[in-house]
Amino acid sequence: MKEILDFLSELHDNNNREWFEANKERYRRVLKQHQSNVERLIELITEFDKSVEGLRVGDCTYRIYRDTRFSKDKTPYKDFFSVFVARGGKRSGYGGYYLHISPKGHTWGEGSFLAAGNVAPEPYVLRSLREEIEDNAAEMVANIEYSGFTLDSSNALKRTPRGFSVAPEYEHLIRQRELCLSLSLDSEWFMQENWLERTAEHFKRCKPFLDQMNRAIEYAYEEYK
Numbered sequence: 001m002k003e004i005l006d007f008l009s010e011l012h013d014n015n016n017r018e019w020f021e022a023n024k025e026r027y028r029r030v031l032k033q034h035q036s037n038v039e040r041l042i043e044l045i046t047e048f049d050k051s052v053e054g055l056r057v058g059d060c061t062y063r064i065y066r067d068t069r070f071s072k073d074k075t076p077y078k079d080f081f082s083v084f085v086a087r088g089g090k091r092s093g094y095g096g097y098y099l100h101i102s103p104k105g106h107t108w109g110e111g112s113f114l115a116a117g118n119v120a121p122e123p124y125v126l127r128s129l130r131e132e133i134e135d136n137a138a139e140m141v142a143n144i145e146y147s148g149f150t151l152d153s154s155n156a157l158k159r160t161p162r163g164f165s166v167a168p169e170y171e172h173l174i175r176q177r178e179l180c181l182s183l184s185l186d187s188e189w190f191m192q193e194n195w196l197e198r199t200a201e202h203f204k205r206c207k208p209f210l211d212q213m214n215r216a217i218e219y220a221y222e223e224y225k
Helices: 001-013 016-021 025-046 124-147 168-174 186-191 195-204 207-223
Strands: 081-086 095-099 113-118 179-184
Touching: 001 095, 001 186, 016 025, 025 095, 025 195, 095 195, 113 195, 113 207, 124 168, 124 179, 124 207, 168 186, 186 195, 186 207
Parallel strands: none
Antiparallel strands: 081 095, 095 113, 113 179
16 A cells, blocks of 8 residues: 555646656556455445445546546646445445545545545435435434544535424534545555455444435435436
């Protein structure tokens, strides 16, 4: 992992096509290492969550090349590696397990972290998630607490959305525009030989939360789509 982290760190400091082309073989080498790690992570998650069984590396990973057409940031490359292991793959819309590898807190986020959930749900999916919270808020709170992760409320509404009603202690949940839990990591995490196994153990504690989320998402797909 040191080679991967070193490459990403240097890419952050030299995010241009000239440097990247000069280091293309190095990129291919670390990408191969990363893909091998992802393959193993999928295997480990499948041991406790059969909904992701059969996923391939390509179903869970992203290109390093940035789409800069509509962005003020014109740097051509992502300076991080990311993995999203979810039922049906990264574009399915289901909640899943996310790994973000970024040694410095670069252009996206605050360094390396784990996450569980999904972001930017379709309006009809968000409606179903809020209905789930309305009906089973205590269960969701218990699942979040069990995970050991923190609920990201950076994109929450300031007021309870119209048409929904929950007890005051659950209002922070119903105000969420998306449901995502996170856990920060430092670079030392990846220096341990068993970091993949430890990552999977953290994700395992998120499964009850994701099971609850995904039953609401599945309902939305069946009833509202």
